[in-house]
Amino acid sequence: MLYAIIWDDVENSLALRKSARAAHLARVHELVATGRLVVGGPFPAIDSSEPAAAGFAGGLIVAEFQSREEAEHWINEDPYTKEGVIGSLNVKPFIQVVP
Numbered sequence: 524m525l526y527a528i529i530w531d532d533v534e535n536s537l538a539l540r541k542s543a544r545a546a547h548l549a550r551v552h553e554l555v556a557t558g559r560l561v562v563g564g565p566f567p568a569i570d571s572s573e574p575a576a577a578g579f580a581g582g583l584i585v586a587e588f589q590s591r592e593e594a595e596h597w598i599n600e601d602p603y604t605k606e607g608v609i610g611s612l613n614v615k616p617f618i619q620v621v622p
Contacts, residue, residue, distance in 0.1 A: 525561060525585055525616070526614055526617055530598075532579055533608065537579070539607055543606040547601055550602070561585040561619060563583060563585065564582065565580075581609075594614045
């Protein structure tokens with residue numbers, strides 16, 4: 524089943540994001556390689572595709588997992604969680620209706 528992993532960053536997360544980004548993306552690319560990722564990306568802190576120093580307010584990953592517990596385990600093991608980027612987190616089942 525698909526699950527949406529939605530999070531809000533802690534305040535001033537840009538430096539934390541930069542230090543954990545490569546490891547985070549390596550894990551995301553594992554989802555891509557196995558055909559499980561539907562979409563993923565950050566929420567800019569401002570209305571811009573290039574937020575620069577304003578940074579990011581959070582992020583979203585929609586991917587296939589066997590259960591909510593597996594999705595929660597996946598994000599709890601992610602470098603963004605372990606390095607303190609993620610402030611609040613919500614994992615929800617997701618039904619894709621349109622591409």
